Amino acid sequence: MSGGVDSSVAAWLLKEQGYRVIGVTMQIWQSEDPDASAAEGGCCGLSAVEDARRVADAIGIPHYVMSFRTEFKTKVIDYFTEEYLKGRTPNPCIACNRYVKWESLLRRSMEIGADAIATGHYARIRRLNNGRYSILTSAGMTKDQSYALYALTQDQLSRTLFPCGDYEKTQIREMARQAHLPVAEKPDSQEICFVPDGDYAGFIEKEAGDRTPPPGVFVDRDGRELGPHQGITHYTIGQRRGLGLPAGHRVYVTQIRPETGEVVIGENEDLFQSVVKGTDVCWMGMQAPKPGEEIPVVAKVRYNHPGERGILRLLEDGSVVCTFERPVRAPAPGQALVFYGTPETMREELSGGWAVLGGACIA
Amino acid sequence: MVYLDNAATTPVEPEVIQAMLPYFTERFGNASGIYEIASVSKTAIRNARQKCAQLMGAQPEEVFFTSGGTESDNWAVFEGAHAAGEKRHLLTSAVEHPAVLQSFRALEREGYEVEYLPVDGEGFCLPETVEAAIRPDTGLISIMTANNEIGTLQRIAQIGGIAKKHGILFHTDAVQAYGQIPLDTEELQADLLSASAHKLGGPKGVGLLYVRKGVPLGSRQKGGGQERARRAGTENVPGIVGFGEAARIAGERMRERQERVSGLRDLLLALLTDKIPNALLNGPAAYGGERLPGNLNLTIPGIEGESLLILLDGQGICASSGSACSTGAAEPSHVLTAIGRSPEQAKASLRLTLSHRNTEEEIREAAEGIAAAVSRLRSLRES
Numbered sequence: 001m002s003g004g005v006d007s008s009v010a011a012w013l014l015k016e017q018g019y020r021v022i023g024v025t026m027q028i029w030q031s032e033d034p035d036a037s038a039a040e041g042g043c044c045g046l047s048a049v050e051d052a053r054r055v056a057d058a059i060g061i062p063h064y065v066m067s068f069r070t071e072f073k074t075k076v077i078d079y080f081t082e083e084y085l086k087g088r089t090p091n092p093c094i095a096c097n098r099y100v101k102w103e104s105l106l107r108r109s110m111e112i113g114a115d116a117i118a119t120g121h122y123a124r125i126r127r128l129n130n131g132r133y134s135i136l137t138s139a140g141m142t143k144d145q146s147y148a149l150y151a152l153t154q155d156q157l158s159r160t161l162f163p164c165g166d167y168e169k170t171q172i173r174e175m176a177r178q179a180h181l182p183v184a185e186k187p188d189s190q191e192i193c194f195v196p197d198g199d200y201a202g203f204i205e206k207e208a209g210d211r212t213p214p215p216g217v218f219v220d221r222d223g224r225e226l227g228p229h230q231g232i233t234h235y236t237i238g239q240r241r242g243l244g245l246p247a248g249h250r251v252y253v254t255q256i257r258p259e260t261g262e263v264v265i266g267e268n269e270d271l272f273q274s275v276v277k278g279t280d281v282c283w284m285g286m287q288a289p290k291p292g293e294e295i296p297v298v299a300k301v302r303y304n305h306p307g308e309r310g311i312l313r314l315l316e317d318g319s320v321v322c323t324f325e326r327p328v329r330a331p332a333p334g335q336a337l338v339f340y341g342t343p344e345t346m347r348e349e350l351s352g353g354w355a356v357l358g359g360a361c362i363a
Numbered sequence: 364m365v366y367l368d369n370a371a372t373t374p375v376e377p378e379v380i381q382a383m384l385p386y387f388t389e390r391f392g393n394a395s396g397i398y399e400i401a402s403v404s405k406t407a408i409r410n411a412r413q414k415c416a417q418l419m420g421a422q423p424e425e426v427f428f429t430s431g432g433t434e435s436d437n438w439a440v441f442e443g444a445h446a447a448g449e450k451r452h453l454l455t456s457a458v459e460h461p462a463v464l465q466s467f468r469a470l471e472r473e474g475y476e477v478e479y480l481p482v483d484g485e486g487f488c489l490p491e492t493v494e495a496a497i498r499p500d501t502g503l504i505s506i507m508t509a510n511n512e513i514g515t516l517q518r519i520a521q522i523g524g525i526a527k528k529h530g531i532l533f534h535t536d537a538v539q540a541y542g543q544i545p546l547d548t549e550e551l552q553a554d555l556l557s558a559s560a561h562k563l564g565g566p567k568g569v570g571l572l573y574v575r576k577g578v579p580l581g582s583r584q585k586g587g588g589q590e591r592a593r594r595a596g597t598e599n600v601p602g603i604v605g606f607g608e609a610a611r612i613a614g615e616r617m618r619e620r621q622e623r624v625s626g627l628r629d630l631l632l633a634l635l636t637d638k639i640p641n642a643l644l645n646g647p648a649a650y651g652g653e654r655l656p657g658n659l660n661l662t663i664p665g666i667e668g669e670s671l672l673i674l675l676d677g678q679g680i681c682a683s684s685g686s687a688c689s690t691g692a693a694e695p696s697h698v699l700t701a702i703g704r705s706p707e708q709a710k711a712s713l714r715l716t717l718s719h720r721n722t723e724e725e726i727r728e729a730a731e732g733i734a735a736a737v738s739r740l741r742s743l744r745e746s
Contacts, residue, residue, distance in 0.1 A: 064673055067694055070706070111670040111740055113677070 001025050001063070003051030004189060006120025006164050008181050009172045012059050013163040014118055022114060023056040023063035025049050026105060028072035028096070029194040054182045066108060068100050075099035077194060081207040084200070084233045087256035088334030091148065091303070092192055098151040106156060116159045121145045124165035125157055128355060129348050133157035134285030136165075137340070137353035143169045147303050150338045150359030151282045201234040208233075216261030218245060221254070221270065229263050232256050238271055238330030252330075272327035276301060278337040278360025279319045285341055285357040291316050297339040298354060299324070301331040301362065307354070312339050320360050335362050364679045365725045365732075369562075369657055370511050370539060370716035371683060375605065376564035382608040383566065386601040394598050395587065404600045411607025418610040419537075419556065420547035421573050427590045428603050431570040432538040432559035433462040438572055438594075439534040439555040440466035440505055442581045444475060447502025447532055453477045454496055455505045456488040457701040458515070463505055463536050464697075480506075485647040486515035486702050494525045503532045508551075509540035512698040512714055513646030514658025516540070523552030532578065538562060538570075542613035543655060544621065554578045560602065565609030569602035620719040625649070625656035627717050627726050632659055634730035639663060639737050645699060645712065657717040662699070662708045666740040671713060674736040680729050683714045 001007045001023045014021045025048070049065055056063035076095045083090035101119065109117045122138035123146045133154050137144045152160070164172055169188075176184035195203045205212045213233055218226040227245055229235065235243075239253040245265065254271055255264035276299075281288075289295055291314045298307040299322050310324040322337060331337070340354035348355075366374075386407060392400030394408055412423040429435045440463055444453055455467055457479045467477045478496055482488045488506055497504075504526045509516050519535050526533035534555035540546060541556075542563030548556060556573035560566055574580050574593070586595030613620075629649055636642055645660040647653045663671070668684040675682050684696070699709035713733070717726075 062676075064669075066669055069694070107743075108667060108670050111667065111743055112673040 001052040001055060002120070002189075003048035003055070003183060003186075004120065005173055005176050005181075005183055005186055006122070006169075008052075008055040008120070008183050009176050009179070010118050010120040010163040011055065011061060012175070012179050012181060014161065015059050015061060017163075021059070021061045021118075022109075022112070023052060023059075023061050024105070024109065025052040025063070025065045026100070027065055027067045028069060028100065029077075051183050051186070058179075058181055064112075066105070068104055071100050071104045072096070077207065080192075081204050083334045084204050085208060085211060085213065085258065086334075087232050087258035089236045089332035090334045091336055092194075093148040093303075094151060094336055097148055102152050102156045102160070106159065110159075116161055118161035118163055120164050121149065121162050122164055122167075122169070123149055123162050124351070124353065125160060125162060126350070126355065128285055128346070130286065132285055132287070134341075134355040134357070136350055136355055138165050146340075146354075146356050147300055147336065147338050150284060150336060150356050152284065153282075154284075157284075201231070204233045213258070213261060216263065218243070218265050219262045221264060221266050226265055232258055232261060232263060235263050237332040268329075271330045273331055274324050274327040276322050276324070276328065276331045276337055277319060277363040278322070279363050281314075281318065281320050281358060281360040283358040285355045289314050295339075295357070296345040297322065297357060298342055298345075299328075299337055299339040301328050301337055302335050307340065310339075312357075319363065331362050333362050336360065337362050364681065365721070365729045366681045367715040367717060367721070367729060368681045368683045369718040370655075370714070372561045372567065373564050373718060374720075375561075375566055376609060376612060378612060379565055379605045379608045383601040383605040386604050390600075392600075394600060395589070404598070407600060407604050407607075408598055411603045411610075414607040414611045414614075415558075415571055416573075418542060418546070418614045419558075419573065420549055422576065424591075425548070425573050425576055427572045427574060427594050428598065428606070429570045429572055429594060430568055430599070431561075432460075432536070432557055433570075435557035435559070435570045435572040436460065436462035436536050436538075437466050438583045439536075439557060439580075440503070441470065442583055443503045443505070443532050443534050443555055444470050445581055446579050450500045450502030450531075451475050452498050452500045453503045453505075454480060454493060454501060456480045456482060456507065456517075458482050458486055458488070458510055458512075458698045459505070459507050460511055460536055460538065463507070467505075482515075482701050484703050485653075486510050486513050486645075486698065487647075487653075488517060488522075490518055490521040490525055493522050497525070497529050497531065501529070501531050503534065505534040505536065507539075508535045508537035508546070508556075509544070509655045510646070510698060511539045512696055513660045513702070514539075514655035515646050516544070516653045516655065519551045519553065526554075527552050539655060542610060542617070543657070545617065548573060548575070555580065560606035560609055563609050563613045566602050566605040569599050569606045571606070616719070621656045623719050624717050624721075627721055627723065628657055628659055630723065631715060631717070631726045631730055634727065635659075635661065635733060638730060638734035641665075643708075645702065645704065655716075659715040659717070660699075660712060661715075662704060662712045663737055664708065664711055665744050666711050666737055668710050668712050670740055671733075671736055674739070675732060678732045678736070680732050682733075683716075684710075684712055 076092050079095050080090045080092045122143045124136040126136050135146045137146045191198045213231040215231050218229050235253045251265045254266035295312040297312045300307045308324045308328050310322045312322050336359050338359040339357050341357050342354050343350050390403050392404045394404040412426045416423045416426045471477050480488050523533050532554050535553045536557045538559045541558035554575045559570040582593050584595050643662040695706040695709040
């Protein structure tokens with residue numbers, strides 16, 4: 001329970017449905033400076049814990065705070081920093097779900113006698129006709145969170161509940177009001193929880209210290225120097241704003257080269273790719289296919305991507321390649337390629353959603 | 364419920380509550396007034412000061428009431444350092460309570476140089492370690508009397524003697540020791556000593572700082588002239604009365620309680636080491652007389668302390684991992700890492716602190732419950 005609306009209503013719904021519920025707030029991140037963390041009131045600060053406790057009291061369930069700071073530091077923060085240093089665009093929520101929530105939290109919940117864990121994610125778990133567990137995109141596609149959950153294993157899914165998945169965000173907020181939960185009017189959290197001010201480059205500089213990449217130069221696709229930049233960690237693929245280049249027309253970051261410190265600038269059309277490769281593949285709604293087998297999918301290359309039809313193939317080296325019908329814009333190395341089955345491709349009713357077949361890390 | 368977290372706090376003794384009650388209602392006067400009910404309050408404070416002083420062989424005028432142990436520690440460390448003037452090198456130990464440690468951290472930001480002295484495997488900050496660290500510009504030494512996590516009783520008299528020999532101000536945080544074991548400020552040679560009421564059956568929100576006569580300690584809380592102008596603010600009369608009564612009772616019954624509590628503690632240790640393979644005792648041996656009577660602290664390899672506490676809570680057993688942050692989450696204890704435990708071992712720890720109210724039956728029940736929870740956790744880890 002983060003102290004936000006979604007996890008609060010998730011707990012309340014379960015209690016209403018007759019489950020024996022134990023509230024847990026994960027302490028994952030806290031600024032070293034007590035004054036700063038109080039001001040930020042971030043998702044793991046004292047005020048978040050206090051909110052979660054008030055909700056637990058209102059619902060009438062026990063509540064505990066568990067520390068996951070060690071796991072969060074190594075599996076999420078260090079990963080986030082290292083990826084940026086390599087010029088990639090990490091997705092810390094996926095790492096947190098995979099290694100902190102569904103590994104450490106699930107294990108510790110089993111230890112204290114729980115049968116399953118539940119979160120406030122907007123996603124639905126379904127057992128498909130092929131017998132495998134999958135995550136369906138949520139009923140309200142506007143706040144679908146299936147993308148960040150692709151790495152969950154069959155065993156983890158069998159011990160997971162998503163009480164909010166059948167509802168829209170507006171309905172969840174309405175339920176919070178009706179149940180008089182003290183966080184009903186709390187605004188949605190934005191940005192990455194451990195970088196509440198959104199200044200990723202500043203955060204990485206603090207974490208990386210001497211290893212922070214120095215300023216470098218912008219180049220065009222032919223290698224011509226266009227001017228100085230602040231260091232590769234200040235940029236992501238597809239970025240247009242804040243480049244400080246007098247181009248006369250819109251230009252974008254199309255590539256980041258950590259080995260030379262160059263940031264490549266190009267046109268919007270340079271960002272489009274029809275073939276996206278993924279490594280570290282996880283299979284969810286299907287078993288790993290035979291290499292070369294053609295699997296029709298809809299795939300997303302970032303969290304808010306609407307999804308694009310394509311054909312997925314497993315390669316001999318264990319990676320996957322997705323060939324899209326229409327090129328996708330700005331697939332960034334480090335983000336996830338998440339592939340879904342639709343009612344048409346699966347010949348299965350999916351309650352108005354798609355089913356996660358698996359995912360991979362964009363190479 | 365089996366309550367085994369007496370180092371965190373204790374219930375208020377019934378006699379203490381009775382003594383306090385009139386001071387909420389008919390004897391509500393502000394001790395600064397000139398009328399009858401004001402002087403009733405003044406007398407009550409004087410009597411309490413006498414009782415609190417007596418428990419540590421001090422003079423009443425050396426006792427200053429505060430809002431608790433943390434305020435006393437802050438006052439002693441900040442004003443102790445300031446009183447030392449140009450001597451800006453300060454010594455403390457790595458295993459102090461956060462009320463002391465965080466005060467020293469703040470002083471570092473003021474430009475002081477602070478050394479956090481290491482401790483040995485049982486948590487002792489050895490007198491020779493202290494002496495070796497002393498420099499001509501050392502202005503303050505602060506070493507706790509008894510450790511709140513692992514119960515180590517520091518050799519305070521020796522350390523106090525060293526401080527005196529070198530003419531250095533000496534503070535000891537005695538929050539865990541005061542009322543539990545005999546203390547004598549003369550013998551300890553302490554200039555400043557902190558204590559708190561709620562650790563010995565008194566109310567929360569009241570503590571004291573002993574300031575040896577003649578020590579030029581400045582005030583931290585400014586305002587009216589209460590506590591002989593050393594600690595301003597209307598006196599918490601009911602709290603102070605309760606503290607005095609708790610101190611009186613603790614003094615009278617100290618010997619019998621000490622025997623009872625250490626007997627129960629030894630029984631619990633024997634039961635747990637018998638039922639839990641590979642449990643390690645943190646801190647000094649129970650029988651050597653150098654450990655708080657009610658303190659037990661174990662590292663139980665192969666478990667997560669946090670999960671164990673939650674399972675025990677489910678059985679009505681109140682225990683602790685020794686260090687909890689304000690949110691209630693357990694972090695690896697700085698005390699356990701200072702005595703050489705790995706962060707992993709530190710997280711696999713359990714602190715049980717007993718009181719005279721515990722019974723043998725409770726101890727046996729708790730031992731059963733703890734052993735069962737541990738074997739559950741260990742079997743899950745192995746599978």
